Amino acid sequence: MIKRFLQWAPSFWALLFLAVPIMGVGTFVLADRYNIWLPRDVSEHGRVIDELFFFILYLTGAVFVVTEAVLFYFAWKYDARRARPGVEYTHGSHSLEVVWTIIPAVTLLFIAIYQMDAWAAAKMRPPEIPFTAEVTGRQFNWDFRYPGKDGQLYTADDIVRTDGNLYLPYGEEVLLKINSADVLHSFFLPNLRLKQDVVPGMEQKMWFKAKESGSFDIVCAELCGWGHYKMKGRLHLLPRTAYEAKLAEMEAEQNAVRVAEAN
Numbered sequence: 001m002i003k004r005f006l007q008w009a010p011s012f013w014a015l016l017f018l019a020v021p022i023m024g025v026g027t028f029v030l031a032d033r034y035n036i037w038l039p040r041d042v043s044e045h046g047r048v049i050d051e052l053f054f055f056i057l058y059l060t061g062a063v064f065v066v067t068e069a070v071l072f073y074f075a076w077k078y079d080a081r082r083a084r085p086g087v088e089y090t091h092g093s094h095s096l097e098v099v100w101t102i103i104p105a106v107t108l109l110f111i112a113i114y115q116m117d118a119w120a121a122a123k124m125r126p127p128e129i130p131f132t133a134e135v136t137g138r139q140f141n142w143d144f145r146y147p148g149k150d151g152q153l154y155t156a157d158d159i160v161r162t163d164g165n166l167y168l169p170y171g172e173e174v175l176l177k178i179n180s181a182d183v184l185h186s187f188f189l190p191n192l193r194l195k196q197d198v199v200p201g202m203e204q205k206m207w208f209k210a211k212e213s214g215s216f217d218i219v220c221a222e223l224c225g226w227g228h229y230k231m232k233g234r235l236h237l238l239p240r241t242a243y244e245a246k247l248a249e250m251e252a253e254q255n256a257v258r259v260a261e262a263n
């Protein structure tokens with residue numbers, strides 16, 4: 001029994017290598033079929049990010065499948081128990097190494113140049129508008145501050161919320177100020193294809209234009225401590241009038257608490 005398995009075992013390893021690309025590609029196909037893939041994009045710029053993502057996925061996917069297929073072929077063909085004459089080790093080929101260094105280097109350089117516009121639009125050119133809201137990450141919650149009626153942050157009429165719900169208007173540019181109160185976090189809005197590391201002491205900005213209303217996930221995408229898993233919130237994208245009504249409602253609530261505290 002053991003002897004028979006050992007005779008068969010070298011092919012077992014070749015087949016195991018073959019299973020890696022099959023399961024790898026299968027995972028992506030099934031994820032798409034069962035809707036556990038990227039959530040719906042509700043942003044104006046998300047299409048560019050998705051196109052870039054799929055371009056890189058297909059490129060690396062093709063390289064992955066070819067590499068694994070070659071690995072399987074060699075493991076199968078040069079099986080030490082079956083290959084006659086036996087396998088000989090080589091000390092390498094200089095020209096082959098030059099080729100397989102230059103091809104990936106050129107490919108990576110191409111991706112770096114190809115994505116520059118998308119990166120600049122998402123990270124380097126904030127709209128010249130006042131901040132719509134401030135987001136502060138802390139262990140383990142997202143806190144939000146709205147400028148209030150004067151349109152200025154850090155004044156007496158600011159609205160501060162710690163219940164994890166962020167209300168923003170859709171169909172117009174939104175500019176967020178992102179801070180951390182303690183450690184590294186990452187403010188991630190999957191439906192808007194936006195993710196920004198939150199670094200203590202650094203002022204980060206995030207901007208977007210949403211094209212749909214609805215409620216979507218806010219996630220922390222940086223392991224920030226024991227409670228990282230519960231650091232989630234909800235983003236509510238509302239039409240302008242409903243958004244203004246919501247701000248007024250939150251302001252009235254806050255004023256009611258202040259009056260109660262003063263008495």
Ligand SMILES: [Cu+2]
Nearest residue numbers: 220222224228
């Ligand atoms: Cu976290």
